[in-house]
Amino acid sequence: MMHDLIGRLFRWAFDNPTLNRMDDQAVLALDxxxxxxxxxxxxxxxxxxxxxxxxxxxVYGTVNDVAMCGxxxxxxxxxxxxxxxxxxxxxxxxVVSMRDAAHACGVTIVTGDTKVVNKGKGDKLFINTTxxxxxxxxxxxxxxxxxxxxxxxxxxxxAEHGIAVxxxxxxxxxxxxxxxxxxxxxELVQVMIAAGGNGIHAMRDPTRGGVAATLNELASSSHVGIxxxxxxxxxxxxxxxxxxxxxxxxxxxxxxxxxxxAVSPASADRVLAAMRAxxxxxxxxxxGSVTAADPGRVQLQTILGSWRILDMPVGEQLPRIx
Amino acid sequence: MMHDLIGRLFRWAFDNPTLNRMDDQAVLALDxxxxxxxxxxxxxxxxxxxxxxxxxxxVYGTVNDVAMCGxxxxxxxxxxxxxxxxxxxxxxxxVVSMRDAAHACGVTIVTGDTKVVNKGKGDKLFINTTxxxxxxxxxxxxxxxxxxxxxxxxxxxxAEHGIAVxxxxxxxxxxxxxxxxxxxxxELVQVMIAAGGNGIHAMRDPTRGGVAATLNELASSSHVGIxxxxxxxxxxxxxxxxxxxxxxxxxxxxxxxxxxxAVSPASADRVLAAMRAxxxxxxxxxxGSVTAADPGRVQLQTILGSWRILDMPVGEQLPRIx
Numbered sequence: 001m002m003h004d005l006i007g008r009l010f011r012w013a014f015d016n017p018t019l020n021r022m023d024d025q026a027v028l029a030l031d032x033x034x035x036x037x038x039x040x041x042x043x044x045x046x047x048x049x050x051x052x053x054x055x056x057x058x059v060y061g062t063v064n065d066v067a068m069c070g071x072x073x074x075x076x077x078x079x080x081x082x083x084x085x086x087x088x089x090x091x092x093x094x095v096v097s098m099r100d101a102a103h104a105c106g107v108t109i110v111t112g113d114t115k116v117v118n119k120g121k122g123d124k125l126f127i128n129t130t131x132x133x134x135x136x137x138x139x140x141x142x143x144x145x146x147x148x149x150x151x152x153x154x155x156x157x158x159a160e161h162g163i164a165v166x167x168x169x170x171x172x173x174x175x176x177x178x179x180x181x182x183x184x185x186x187e188l189v190q191v192m193i194a195a196g197g198n199g200i201h202a203m204r205d206p207t208r209g210g211v212a213a214t215l216n217e218l219a220s221s222s223h224v225g226i227x228x229x230x231x232x233x234x235x236x237x238x239x240x241x242x243x244x245x246x247x248x249x250x251x252x253x254x255x256x257x258x259x260x261x262a263v264s265p266a267s268a269d270r271v272l273a274a275m276r277a278x279x280x281x282x283x284x285x286x287x288g289s290v291t292a293a294d295p296g297r298v299q300l301q302t303i304l305g306s307w308r309i310l311d312m313p314v315g316e317q318l319p320r321i322x
Numbered sequence: 323m324m325h326d327l328i329g330r331l332f333r334w335a336f337d338n339p340t341l342n343r344m345d346d347q348a349v350l351a352l353d354x355x356x357x358x359x360x361x362x363x364x365x366x367x368x369x370x371x372x373x374x375x376x377x378x379x380x381v382y383g384t385v386n387d388v389a390m391c392g393x394x395x396x397x398x399x400x401x402x403x404x405x406x407x408x409x410x411x412x413x414x415x416x417v418v419s420m421r422d423a424a425h426a427c428g429v430t431i432v433t434g435d436t437k438v439v440n441k442g443k444g445d446k447l448f449i450n451t452t453x454x455x456x457x458x459x460x461x462x463x464x465x466x467x468x469x470x471x472x473x474x475x476x477x478x479x480x481a482e483h484g485i486a487v488x489x490x491x492x493x494x495x496x497x498x499x500x501x502x503x504x505x506x507x508x509e510l511v512q513v514m515i516a517a518g519g520n521g522i523h524a525m526r527d528p529t530r531g532g533v534a535a536t537l538n539e540l541a542s543s544s545h546v547g548i549x550x551x552x553x554x555x556x557x558x559x560x561x562x563x564x565x566x567x568x569x570x571x572x573x574x575x576x577x578x579x580x581x582x583x584a585v586s587p588a589s590a591d592r593v594l595a596a597m598r599a600x601x602x603x604x605x606x607x608x609x610g611s612v613t614a615a616d617p618g619r620v621q622l623q624t625i626l627g628s629w630r631i632l633d634m635p636v637g638e639q640l641p642r643i644x
Contacts, residue, residue, distance in 0.1 A: 022543055023465050024387040024526065025360035027457065033355060038347035039399035039452055043437045065346040077361035079450045081403070115365045115448075117642065123443035128401045130361055130452035135349065143345050204346065221344055320439060 006082070006114055009092055013099045014078075018110040026110035028075060032134035036071035038062055039130040045320040047094065047124060050164040051179030054127055055097035057256060060184045061207070061322060062131040063105045067186035068203045068259065070141045070193050071133030076102060078112040078129055083122035094125065105184045107131070133186075139198035146202050146222035148292035151268035153261045155188060155275060156181070156283040157234040158211055162253035162318055163242045172246075176238035183257030188280040192261065195274035199267025205259045207322055209313045212251040214260055215288075215298045216312045222262075225294030228310060229301050232287045251300075252313040254321045262290060328404070328436055331414055335421045336400075336431040348432035350397060354456035358393035360384055361452040367642040369416065369446060372486040373501030376449055377419035379578060382506045383529070383644060384453040385427045389508035390525045390581065392463045392515055393455030398424060400434040400451055405444035416447065427506045429453070455508075461520035468524050468544035470614035473590035475583045477510060477597060478503070478605040479556040480533055484575035484640055485564045494568075498560035505579030510602040514583065517596035521589025527581045529644055531635045534573040536582055537610075537620045538634045544584075547616030550632060551623050554609045573622075574635040576643045584612060 011020065018026045042058045059076065066073040078098065082091065102109055164180040167173070185205065192200055202222070206214035211233070219226045235243075235250045243250045257280065263271050268286065275281030300310040333342065340348045364380045381398065388395040400420065404413065424431055486502040489495070507527065514522055524544070528536035533555070541548045557565075557572045565572045579602065585593050590608065597603030622632040 021464060021466055022539070023391060025358045025391050025393070025453075027391055027393075027464075028357050028359060030352075030355045030357060033352045035350050035352060035357075036347045037350060037397065037399060037433060037452075037454065039401045039433055039450070040435045041401040041403050041437045041450060043403060043439050045443075069345060069347050069349055071347070071349075075359065077359060077452050079361045079363040079401075079452075081363050081365060081448055111359060111361055113362045115363045115642075117365050117445060117448075120442065121367075121445035122448075123439060126403055126437075126439075126444075126448070128361070128363060128450035128452075130359075130399050130401075130450075131347075132359065132454070133347075142343060142349075144343055217344070320437075 005088065009095055010112060013095045014109040016108050028110065030134055032136065034135040036066050036069050036133045036135055038065035039128065040065060041126060041128045042322060043126050043320050044165065044322050045123065046168050049168045049180055050177060052182040053094055053097050054125060055094035056101040057182050057322060058127040058129045059098050059101035059105060060182050060256060062129040063107060064185045064205045066131040066133040067189045068205060070137055070189060071135045073105060073107050073131050073133040073186050075132045076107050076109045076129050078109050078127065080114045081122055081126040082114065082116050083124050084116055084119045086124045105186060137193060141200055141203055143202050143204055143218050144221040146218055146224050146262040146290050148224060148290055149265050150201055150262040150290040151265055151286055152226060152288040153263055153272055154233060154285055154287045155259045155281045157236050158255055158258060159235060159239050159243060159250035159253035161256040162321055163239055165321055166318060174238060174242050178238055178242060181255055181257035183280060185257065185259050185280060188275065188278050191274050191278050192271050196263055196267040196271040199264035200261060201264065202262040203259050206255050208254055210252045210254055211260065212310050213312055219298050220296045223295040225291035226288055226298045227291060228288035228298065230303050232285055234283050234285055251310065254318065327410065331417055332434060335417045338430050340432040350432065352456055354458065356457040358388050358391050358455045358457055360387035361450065362387060363448060363450045364644060365448050365642050366487065366644050367445065368490050371490045371502055372499060374504040375416055375419050376447060377416035378423040379504050379644060380449040380451045381420050381423035381427060382504050382578060384451040385429060386507045386527045388453040388455040389511045390527060392459055392511060393457045395427060395429050395453050395455040395508050397454045398429050398431045398451050400431050400449065402436045403444055403448040404436065404438050405446050406438055406441045408446045427508060459515060463522055463525055465524050465526055465540050466543040468540055468546045468584040468612050470546060470612055471587050472523055472584040472612040473587055473608055474548060474610040475585055475594055476555060476607055476609045477581045477603045479558050480577055480580060481557060481561050481565060481572035481575035483578040484643055485561055487643055488640060496560060496564050500560055500564060503577055503579035505602060507579065507581050507602060510597065510600050513596050513600050514593050518585055518589035518593040521586040522583060523586065524584040525581050528577050530576055532574045532576055533582065534632050535634055540584065541620050542618045545617040547613035548610055548620045549613060550610035550620065552625050554607055556605050556607055573632065576640065
């Protein structure tokens with residue numbers, strides 16, 4: 001009966017002709033032969049946090065991963081692993097949140113799957129989403145495509161998602177409320193491509209491990225060095241204070257609505273202006289540059305002016321942040 | 323460190339140029355604009371069972387769901403939710419099993435994701451796979467496309483997967499060992515399409531809930547009746563005995579390497595002959611037919627000759643079977 005109820009809930013919320021066919025697969029006609037595919041499992045704890053919930057995150061997270069190569073996200077699949085006894089009303093809230101998030105992104109949830117595990121063998125709810133998008137441009141945007149002298153642009157202030165989730169999980173209260181930045185970035189990406197074209201070399205959203213992890217991945221994949229100016233990195237003052245109290249470096253804390261781009265020097269001003277004209281990039285800033293020297297290494301000029309290595313965060317500082 | 327080890331394990335096992343790019347999305351060039359997409363989360367307990375393991379199942383299960391609309395499966399994504407403390411050596415065995423299964427199916431695992439949850443918040447390992455295939459034919463194969471007078475063909479003997487998993491889980495031993503039928507069906511599907519063309523109206527693999535659940539879904543989606551002859555349904559004698567001992571109806575027990583097809587009467591003989599000539603369809607049999615009467619209802623002529631309603635299994639008889 002539970003299964004039947006859940007099935008009806010999903011069909012009611014995600015109602016569309018492809019899903020409604022209720023086959024075990026979705027049949028899709030695409031406008032392009034070049035597609036981008038991304039998958040992500042969401043195990044965030046707690047399920048509801050300031051500024052969002054797991055449903056919204058499961059849509060935005062995958063939409064963003066698809067978008068980071070410049071693709072236009074179109075379709076999502078959704079797989080639910082539900083712990084026996086999980087509140088049907090919470091599930092409904094989350095499913096409605098997914099529906100609204102998908103609608104806001106212009107993506108359709110075309111097929112899905114539900115599994116129920118015994119009590120104590122899961123943790124309320126895990127959601128996997130896989131996204132498919134089509135690629136309209138003919139150049140490569142990839143983490144392995146950074147070039148020496150590229151400019152590193154960050155789309156806005158950092159560490160809000162991680163701090164919002166942590167504060168909810170640990171029952172912390174700060175003077176100013178900090179809300180997750182969870183948001184879709186595919187429109188911002190399209191604006192950037194329109195402005196910068198093949199001057200956009202790489203884009204990535206700094207989620208788990210934060211800006212530090214993403215920059216290290218990019219430096220390593222592209223065999224280049226990256227230099228970052230700490231004071232150029234936007235951090236809300238409440239977030240900076242919270243990080244100080246918790247002993248966390250904001251550069252290590254997860255974001256869910258920000259991106260880092262590596263852009264050719266010739267395109268940087270145009271791309272930055274286009275980003276700032278878009279709501280998701282209003283606080284975009286140039287935070288550093290790419291060097292041929294020190295391949296694989298990220299260096300940070302601290303607020304005090306000295307240089308230090310900005311390492312990959314050791315271990316997982318904040319588990320189950322997404 | 324654990325994370326790093328796991329990342330290396332996946333890259334070593336699934337090694338291919340798309341995955342190796344290590345971006346958060348896979349970029350794929352397709353030979354067709356019409357694609358099939360399917361997603362499935364695998365939560366099977368135990369992870370290793372007679373005839374297979376969760377890794378193999380996660381590949382075959384999704385390959386089969388993609389194939390059931392006649393598509394040629396090409397790509398898989400893989401999402402892992404690992405419980406803290408899960409044996410790295412078991413994980414390696416499973417990952418190698420996925421690699422071998424994917425290789426056997428001619429599909430590439432192009433992108434993935436790993437999440438680790440605290441001990442007691444998962445159950446060793448859950449795997450989500452999402453599959454993408456291309457569709458080369460121009461007619462519709464769908465569970466909502468059954469026509470009156472269609473012939474119902476079953477590709478082989480039933481209930482082996484469910485009984486194999488249950489026997490392992492419950493520590494049961496039978497005189498004859500029963501192994502899961504887990505196997506990929508995409509080649510059998512292509513053989514069937516070559517033989518039957520648009521005479522193939524629907525295909526579906528009877529997994530959770532077995533043949534009974536699948537026939538009920540098909541009857542309901544297509545607003546037709548289905549009549550099945552029980553003695554025409556192939557069941558291995560060891561499986562029949564085990565079902566008898568356990569009080570299970572083999573028609574309700576899960577399969578992972580069988581399909582049911584609804585085929586026009588004119589194509590049925592050709593399709594059946596083609597199936598029997600293929601190893602995965604050697605024991606294929608006509609088990610029933612479609613009627614305009616009694617829409618949504620499946621009726622079974624029992625071994626004794628009387629007719630009864632073959633209902634959807636009530637509840638989930640065998641949880642975590644896939």
